[in-house]
Amino acid sequence: MDVPLPLVPAKILTAPTTITQFPDYPKTLILEQCKTIKDLNQIHAHLIKTRLIHNPRVAENLLESAAILIPNLPMDYPISIFEKLEEPNSACYNLMIRAFTLKQSPNEAILLFNEMCGRSVRPDEFTFPCILKACSRLHALMEGEQIHALIMKYGLGSKGFGSNGFVLNALIGMYASCGEVEVARHLFDGMSERSVGTWNSIFSGYIRSGCWEEVVGFFREMLEMEVGFDEVTLVCVLTACGRLNEIELGEWIHEYVVAKGLKGNPTLVTSLVGMYAKCGRVDTARRLFDEMPRRDVVAWTTMISGYSQANRHREALELFHEMQKTNIVPNEVTMVSILSSCAVLGALETGKWVHSYVMKKRMKLTVTLGTSLMDLYLKCGSVGNAIEVFRKMPSKNVFSWTVLIQGLANNGQGKRAIQFFNSMVEKKITPNNVTFTGVLCACSHAGLVDEGRGFFVSMTREFGIEPEIEQYGCMVDILGRAGLIEEAYQFINNMPIQPNAVIWRTLLASCRVHKKVEIAEESLKNVVKLEPMHSGDYILLSDIYASVGRLEDALRLRNQMKERVIKETPGCSVIEMNGIIHEFFSEDNIHPDLVEVYNATENMMEKIKLAGYVPNTTGARLDAEEDDKESSMSHHSEKLAIAFGLIRTSPGTTIRITKNLRVCMDCHNATKIISNVFNREIVVRDRNRFHHFKDGSCSCNDYW
DNA sequence: CTAGGGTTAG
Numbered sequence: 001m002d003v004p005l006p007l008v009p010a011k012i013l014t015a016p017t018t019i020t021q022f023p024d025y026p027k028t029l030i031l032e033q034c035k036t037i038k039d040l041n042q043i044h045a046h047l048i049k050t051r052l053i054h055n056p057r058v059a060e061n062l063l064e065s066a067a068i069l070i071p072n073l074p075m076d077y078p079i080s081i082f083e084k085l086e087e088p089n090s091a092c093y094n095l096m097i098r099a100f101t102l103k104q105s106p107n108e109a110i111l112l113f114n115e116m117c118g119r120s121v122r123p124d125e126f127t128f129p130c131i132l133k134a135c136s137r138l139h140a141l142m143e144g145e146q147i148h149a150l151i152m153k154y155g156l157g158s159k160g161f162g163s164n165g166f167v168l169n170a171l172i173g174m175y176a177s178c179g180e181v182e183v184a185r186h187l188f189d190g191m192s193e194r195s196v197g198t199w200n201s202i203f204s205g206y207i208r209s210g211c212w213e214e215v216v217g218f219f220r221e222m223l224e225m226e227v228g229f230d231e232v233t234l235v236c237v238l239t240a241c242g243r244l245n246e247i248e249l250g251e252w253i254h255e256y257v258v259a260k261g262l263k264g265n266p267t268l269v270t271s272l273v274g275m276y277a278k279c280g281r282v283d284t285a286r287r288l289f290d291e292m293p294r295r296d297v298v299a300w301t302t303m304i305s306g307y308s309q310a311n312r313h314r315e316a317l318e319l320f321h322e323m324q325k326t327n328i329v330p331n332e333v334t335m336v337s338i339l340s341s342c343a344v345l346g347a348l349e350t351g352k353w354v355h356s357y358v359m360k361k362r363m364k365l366t367v368t369l370g371t372s373l374m375d376l377y378l379k380c381g382s383v384g385n386a387i388e389v390f391r392k393m394p395s396k397n398v399f400s401w402t403v404l405i406q407g408l409a410n411n412g413q414g415k416r417a418i419q420f421f422n423s424m425v426e427k428k429i430t431p432n433n434v435t436f437t438g439v440l441c442a443c444s445h446a447g448l449v450d451e452g453r454g455f456f457v458s459m460t461r462e463f464g465i466e467p468e469i470e471q472y473g474c475m476v477d478i479l480g481r482a483g484l485i486e487e488a489y490q491f492i493n494n495m496p497i498q499p500n501a502v503i504w505r506t507l508l509a510s511c512r513v514h515k516k517v518e519i520a521e522e523s524l525k526n527v528v529k530l531e532p533m534h535s536g537d538y539i540l541l542s543d544i545y546a547s548v549g550r551l552e553d554a555l556r557l558r559n560q561m562k563e564r565v566i567k568e569t570p571g572c573s574v575i576e577m578n579g580i581i582h583e584f585f586s587e588d589n590i591h592p593d594l595v596e597v598y599n600a601t602e603n604m605m606e607k608i609k610l611a612g613y614v615p616n617t618t619g620a621r622l623d624a625e626e627d628d629k630e631s632s633m634s635h636h637s638e639k640l641a642i643a644f645g646l647i648r649t650s651p652g653t654t655i656r657i658t659k660n661l662r663v664c665m666d667c668h669n670a671t672k673i674i675s676n677v678f679n680r681e682i683v684v685r686d687r688n689r690f691h692h693f694k695d696g697s698c699s700c701n702d703y704w
Numbered sequence: 705c706t707a708g709g710g711t712t713a714g
Contacts, residue, residue, distance in 0.1 A: 434712050
C-alpha cells in the first residue's frame with residue numbers, strides 16, 4: 001500500500017497527447033486533464049506500467065474520472081479499472097457505488113455495497129449517502145433498514161450535525177421515498193440541528209413517494225419559522241404545487257424567484273414552467289419557456305408534456321417539430337409525451353415515425369416508452385403492432401398490461417383481453433383498479449355478463465381492491481348493454497358510493513340502445529343535477545323519444561337545451577395524411593379543400609345508395625325538413641373525413657378516422673356499406689371504442 | 705447529501 005506519490009515521468013511529457021498541460025502530480029493530471037476516454041486509456045496504461053495504480057490515492061482519482069467526471073462513459077470502463085485493483089479502499093467503493101446509482105443501476109450499487117461489507121472494507125460517512133440513494137431509487141426498504149442498523153453500529157447516527165448530517169439526511173430521504181413517511185418524519189423531528197439539506201432531503205423523499213401535501217405543508221412551516229431555504233427547496237415545492245394545483249403558492253414562488261434574481265437557474269425556471277402547465281396555465285408556462293435563454297431537453301420536454309397534459313396535443317406536436325430544428329436531442333421521456341399526444345389525436349403516421357426514430361436512435365425500450373408505444377397503436381386501432389411492441393419489451397409493469405387489456409377491449413377483442421388478464425395474473429403481476437376497469441370493459445364489449453359479475457366480485461375477494469366509481473360504472477355498462485336495464489338501475493341505487501354523472505350517462509346510453517324511456521328520463525334527471533351543461537345527455541334522451549315516435553317530447557327537450565343555452569358539441573373527425581392532421585367539422589366550412597370534399601361526399605353517398613343504403617334520419621335535427629335532414633346527415637364530420645380519405649389515398653389503403661363523439665346510427669350504417677362498395681378497411685375511433693369496418697360489417701357487431 | 709420532464713381509466 002505504500003507506493004509513493006511520484007512525479008509525472010518524462011515519457012508522458014514528451015509523448016504526443018491530447019493533454020496539453022502537464023501538472024506535476026497525479027491528482028491534477030487525472031481529475032482535471034482527463035476529459036475523454038482516450039486520455040483515460042493513455043493514463044490508465046501508464047499507471048499500470050509504473051505500478052502507480054496501486055497507490056490508493058491514484059486509484060481513487062482514476063476511478064473518479066472514469067465513473068463520475070467523464071459524461072456518458074459506460075460503466076464497463078470504471079468496472080474494468082476497479083476489478084484490477086488489488087485492494088480497493090472504501091473511497092474506491094464509494095465512487096463505484098455513486099456511479100452505479102448515477103447511471104441508473106442502483107441494483108449493482110447495492111451488490112457492490114454488500115461485497116464491500118463482505119470484504120471487511122468499512123463503509124464510512126461518504127458511503128452511506130451513496131448507498132442510501134440507491135435504496136431510495138429502488139424503494140428497497142429492507143436494504144435501507146439494514147443500512148440504518150449499520151449506521152447506528154458505526155456510531156454515525158448521532159443526532160449531531162457536520163458530516164453526520166449528510167448521513168442522516170440521506171437516511172431521511174431513503175425512508176421517505178420508500179413510503180415510510182412516518183419514520184422519515186420521526187428522524188427529522190429527532191434531529192437537534194437541521195440544515196437546508198435536511199429539509200430538502202425530506203422534500204425530495206416526499207416527492208418521490210407522491211406526498212405532495214406534506215411538501216407544501218412543510219414549506220409553509222418553514223416560512224412561518226423563518227427557516228432559510230434554497231433553490232433546491234423551491235424546485236421541490238414547485239413540483240408539489242403543480243400536482244396539487246396550488247397556483248397561489250406557485251405564483252408567490254415565481255415572484256420570489258424574480259425578486260431574488262434567480263431566473264438564471266434553468267432547473268428552477270423549468271420547475272416554474274412545469275408548475276404553470278400542470279395548474280392549467282399553459283400559456284403562462286409557454287411565455288416563461290420562451291424567455292429562457294438556454295433550454296435543455298428537460299425544459300423542452302416539460303413544455304411539450306405540459307401541452308399534452310392540457311389536452312393541447314396539436315401544440316405539443318408543433319413544439320416538438322420546433323425542438324427538432326434545434327440541436328437539442330429528444331430522449332425517451334420526450335418521446336413518451338409526444339406519443340401520448342399522437343395516441344389521443346389518432347396520429348398513427350406521426351406515431352410510427354416516432355417509433356422508427358426510437359429504433360434508429362437505439363433508445364432503450366423502457367417500460368414507459370414501450371407502454372406509450374403500445375397505447376399509441378391500440379388507440380389507433382393497430383392491434384398487431386401493439387402486441388409486437390408488447391412482446392419485444394424487456395420488462396413490463398402493471399401499466400403495460402393494463403394498457404394492453406384496455407386497448408384490446410376497446411378494439412372489440414374482449415375475449416383476448418381476458419386471456420391476457422389471466423396470463424398477467426399467472427405471471428404474478430398484481431392488477432390494480434385500472435386493470436379491472438380494462439377487464440370489465442372487455443366483458444362489456446364482448447357481452448360477457450356473468451364473467452363481468454365474476455371479475456367484479458374477485459376484485460375485492462381475491463385481490464383486495466375496493467371498487468371505485470369507474471368499476472361501478474363498468475358494471476352498469478355491462479348490465480345495461482346486455483339489456484338488463486332494471487338490474488343496472490337497481491345496481492346504481494345499491495352502490496355504496498354516490499353515483500356520478502358518468503354512471504347515469506352510461507345507463508342513459510344503454511337505454512337508448514334498448515329504447516327504455518322511463519329509466520332514461522330518470523337517468524337524465526340525475527345527470528342534469530350533476531352536470532347540467534353536457535349537451536350529449538339531452539340529445540341521447542331526445543333520440544330515444546324520436547326512436548319510439550315521441551317527436552314532440554324530443555322537440556321539447558331540444559328546446560329546453562336552447563333555453564338553458566346548452567350548446568351542442570359539434571362533431572369533429574380527424575384524418576391524418578402525410579403527417580398533416582385534417583380536422584373536419586359537421587357541416588364543415590373551414591377546411592381548405594371544401595368544394596372537393598363536398599363533391600366527394602355527394603359522390604360517395606350516391607354510390608352507396610345504389611348499393612342499398614337508406615338514410616336513417618331519426619338522429620337528425622328534428623326541426624328540419626326531411627330533405628334537409630338527409631343532407632345534414634350526409635355532412636356529418638365522419639362522412640366528410642371518409643370521403644376525403646377515399647379521394648386522397650390510393651385504393652386499398654386503410655382509412656383511419658378519429659371522432660370526438662359517438663358514431664351515430666346512420667354513419668355507422670353508411671360506413672359499413674362504404675367499406676364494401678369501395679373495398680376499403682375503415683377504422684373509426686369514436687369517443688368510446690373502435691369500429692373496424694370491413695366487407696360491409698363492423699367489429700362491434702352493431703353493439704355500441 | 706438534497707433539484708426540473710414521462711405511460712393506464714369515461
